[in-house]
Amino acid sequence: MTPIHANPDHLQAFAAALFTQAGLPAHDAAFCAECLVTTNLWGIDSHGVLRLPLYVRRVRSGAVNPRPNIRQAAGGRALQVLDGDHGMGFVVGRAAMARAIELAGQFGVAAVGVVRSNHFGAAALYARMAAAQERIGIVMSNVIPNMVAPGGARPVAGNNPIAIAVPTFGEFPFVLDISLSNVAGGKLLLASQKGEKIPLDWATDRQGRPTDDPDEGFKGFLLPVGGHKGLGLSYVVDILSGVITGGVFQQQIKSMYKQPDEPSLTGHFMIVLDPLALMSRDELAERMQQFVAAIHSSPMWDEKMEMLLPGELEHRRAQERRVTGIPLPASLVQDLRALADELDVNPITNLQ
Amino acid sequence: MTPIHANPDHLQAFAAALFTQAGLPAHDAAFCAECLVTTNLWGIDSHGVLRLPLYVRRVRSGAVNPRPNIRQAAGGRALQVLDGDHGMGFVVGRAAMARAIELAGQFGVAAVGVVRSNHFGAAALYARMAAAQERIGIVMSNVIPNMVAPGGARPVAGNNPIAIAVPTFGEFPFVLDISLSNVAGGKLLLASQKGEKIPLDWATDRQGRPTDDPDEGFKGFLLPVGGHKGLGLSYVVDILSGVITGGVFQQQIKSMYKQPDEPSLTGHFMIVLDPLALMSRDELAERMQQFVAAIHSSPMWDEKMEMLLPGELEHRRAQERRVTGIPLPASLVQDLRALADELDVNPITNLQ
Numbered sequence: 011m012t013p014i015h016a017n018p019d020h021l022q023a024f025a026a027a028l029f030t031q032a033g034l035p036a037h038d039a040a041f042c043a044e045c046l047v048t049t050n051l052w053g054i055d056s057h058g059v060l061r062l063p064l065y066v067r068r069v070r071s072g073a074v075n076p077r078p079n080i081r082q083a084a085g086g087r088a089l090q091v092l093d094g095d096h097g098m099g100f101v102v103g104r105a106a107m108a109r110a111i112e113l114a115g116q117f118g119v120a121a122v123g124v125v126r127s128n129h130f131g132a133a134a135l136y137a138r139m140a141a142a143q144e145r146i147g148i149v150m151s152n153v154i155p156n157m158v159a160p161g162g163a164r165p166v167a168g169n170n171p172i173a174i175a176v177p178t179f180g181e182f183p184f185v186l187d188i189s190l191s192n193v194a195g196g197k198l199l200l201a202s203q204k205g206e207k208i209p210l211d212w213a214t215d216r217q218g219r220p221t222d223d224p225d226e227g228f229k230g231f232l233l234p235v236g237g238h239k240g241l242g243l244s245y246v247v248d249i250l251s252g253v254i255t256g257g258v259f260q261q262q263i264k265s266m267y268k269q270p271d272e273p274s275l276t277g278h279f280m281i282v283l284d285p286l287a288l289m290s291r292d293e294l295a296e297r298m299q300q301f302v303a304a305i306h307s308s309p310m311w312d313e314k315m316e317m318l319l320p321g322e323l324e325h326r327r328a329q330e331r332r333v334t335g336i337p338l339p340a341s342l343v344q345d346l347r348a349l350a351d352e353l354d355v356n357p358i359t360n361l362q
Numbered sequence: 363m364t365p366i367h368a369n370p371d372h373l374q375a376f377a378a379a380l381f382t383q384a385g386l387p388a389h390d391a392a393f394c395a396e397c398l399v400t401t402n403l404w405g406i407d408s409h410g411v412l413r414l415p416l417y418v419r420r421v422r423s424g425a426v427n428p429r430p431n432i433r434q435a436a437g438g439r440a441l442q443v444l445d446g447d448h449g450m451g452f453v454v455g456r457a458a459m460a461r462a463i464e465l466a467g468q469f470g471v472a473a474v475g476v477v478r479s480n481h482f483g484a485a486a487l488y489a490r491m492a493a494a495q496e497r498i499g500i501v502m503s504n505v506i507p508n509m510v511a512p513g514g515a516r517p518v519a520g521n522n523p524i525a526i527a528v529p530t531f532g533e534f535p536f537v538l539d540i541s542l543s544n545v546a547g548g549k550l551l552l553a554s555q556k557g558e559k560i561p562l563d564w565a566t567d568r569q570g571r572p573t574d575d576p577d578e579g580f581k582g583f584l585l586p587v588g589g590h591k592g593l594g595l596s597y598v599v600d601i602l603s604g605v606i607t608g609g610v611f612q613q614q615i616k617s618m619y620k621q622p623d624e625p626s627l628t629g630h631f632m633i634v635l636d637p638l639a640l641m642s643r644d645e646l647a648e649r650m651q652q653f654v655a656a657i658h659s660s661p662m663w664d665e666k667m668e669m670l671l672p673g674e675l676e677h678r679r680a681q682e683r684r685v686t687g688i689p690l691p692a693s694l695v696q697d698l699r700a701l702a703d704e705l706d707v708n709p710i711t712n713l714q
Contacts, residue, residue: 085470086470086639087468088470088471089635089640091640119440119469123640161662161664161666161669162660162667162669163660163661164660174595176598176601184597186595188588188591188595219663235588235592236587238540239540240588242672246526249528250635254640260653260656284441287436287437288437288443298605301597301600301601304612305518308514309515310515311513311515320590
């Protein structure tokens with residue numbers, strides 16, 4: 011198979027068919043497919059359809075519950091915890107954000123924790139839901155520890171993602187989506203392929219010692235962004251997502267890569283603020299536009315670079331990829347075709 | 363004058379006398395003095411009595427209102443904004459955190475923004491108030507832009523502080539208090555004194571170009587921690603503290619160093635969560651102790667280092683300094699004595 015540029019709509023229909031065949035209700039299958047393809051449109055291919063085979067495998071093995079009974083597990087008023095019942099992270103995450111948005115409308119601010127969920131893809135997916143409702147969304151999730159503290163020999167915290175979205179009342183929302191390691195594992199692989207050394211603050215070997223060898227680093231652990239700063243924030247994400255929710259934290263979390271056939275027990279935590287409880291829509295829009303304009307108009311010394319708002323690059327890529335299609339490497343096309351055969355879904359002859 | 367080790371109680375009484383003489387009500391003067399000396403006890407001398415002369419000057423010049431009428435300016439239910447009426451940041455910050463703690467008790471989570479405040483010292487002061495009430499406190503504040511984006515020629519964001527405190531039900535709370543630059547200006551001065559070069563991700567010259575010269579860097583701007591990660595978080599702090607509150611943001615904020623005789627118009631934003639709305643005190647205590655123990659017991663490859671919880675170093679230093687006293691450099695003692703003379707406060711003969 012050769013690499014192709016897939017039509018986003020066709021790719022989404024294909025992914026939805028796979029999820030449906032795996033056992034998800036049609037509307038949840040469509041939503042999960044939309045999440046993956048949307049993430050590809052933003053250019054975040056690591057969190058897009060690349061993971062489709064793994065998600066489908068996890069549903070088929072029973073690790074992920076295709077028809078979860080998502081229900082309130084604790085709390086009340088503006089602070090609640092939902093039990094995800096081992097559902098798809100996308101479906102559980104959507105339910106939690108919907109609840110948080112609803113409660114923020116009622117109370118001005120709301121926080122919803124989640125227990126017994128699974129990998130929910132890009133955290134920005136949920137933060138953006140809040141921004142689409144003219145609210146501010148803060149979304150985080152815990153992952154199994156993969157970062158060591160300076161001097162430490164074992165991982166103590168995950169490179170937990172945090173996403174924050176704010177409505178700008180412009181062409182696209184402000185969307186920050188970061189993980190708390192200095193870099194992701196993909197950068198180590200890339201350095202290895204290029205035969206380059208890596209900076210000493212990227213990764214460690216299996217003993218926790220900083221290394222400039224990308225292969226050692228890939229076998230070892232990541233280092234937190236900003237040393238104790240990223241490490242401390244990562245602890246906070248784990249405390250909010252796993253400790254106070256009654257969920258699991260630290261080594262109790264499972265990895266969907268290393269334990270693909272077990273529920274991951276992932277925790278999430280979402281905070282939503284309703285800025286329209288503080289001022290009129292017109293005033294907020296004017297102030298946000300002023301904030302954005304100040305960034306956009308700030309001069310550069312490096313004329314090859316550009317002052318972009320968080321989320322702006324994703325907005326541009328999505329515009330491009332809606333026209334050019336989503337690039338899929340040959341190996342992925344092959345995997346998807348094999349999966350389609352296995353699940354008796356129409357083969358992907360018509361992705362382009 | 364020679365350097366001394368000041369008795370914390372005496373130093374606090376002295377600072378309170380200065381604030382009272384400058385016009386603060388006695389209980390507010392005592393609180394501001396306690397904030398500064400407590401911060402010195404943690405070892406954060408940059409935010410301790412070193413700044414006492416400047417704070418006093420600002421009250422005397424009228425930049426800071428010694429008797430503010432702090433009142434609700436916007437919002438309701440669990441999301442409110444307070445108008446700090448140009449009061450001392452400590453006094454305004456305490457009022458905002460008290461309100462947020464109260465509202466979190468009522469709603470489970472609460473957020474309180476603040477407009478027209480001033481420099482409030484260490485953000486941890488307020489986050490710790492929440493932890494002392496067995497709640498989780500998240501505190502941030504905007505400062506005038508002093509960081510450039512990669513490739514940018516002008517500062518677009520402040521190295522805004524974020525502090526997060528969580529009760530551990532142990533000897534000391536979990537307290538993370540970070541700024542969003544890679545390093546603070548003090549590290550540049552230190553490198554300059556030692557004649558050392560600085561890493562290229564610490565600071566830039568006046569044109570925004572990364573520099574390894576600490577003197578150029580000190581005259582120039584800071585770089586955000588983790589590049590776009592710290593920059594994006596800094597934008598978020600400014601949006602929450604200054605944009606949605608109806609306060610000021612970006613270049614509208616004043617610097618208390620560069621404009622010492624003007625109100626700074628600083629904004630704060632505080633979020634408080636009540637974890638006891640989600641589980642019993644016993645269960646939360648057990649889970650937090652488990653979280654802390656896992657960190658403390660994690661092995662080190664570097665035996666000279668130790669696995670510390672955020673806030674643990676400050677706890678140890680405070681224990682030490684309660685015994686040994688707070689080290690004050692000779693120049694500071696001289697400044698404080700001059701200020702005492704000027705304000706007709708008993709001279710600091712008895713600080714030790």
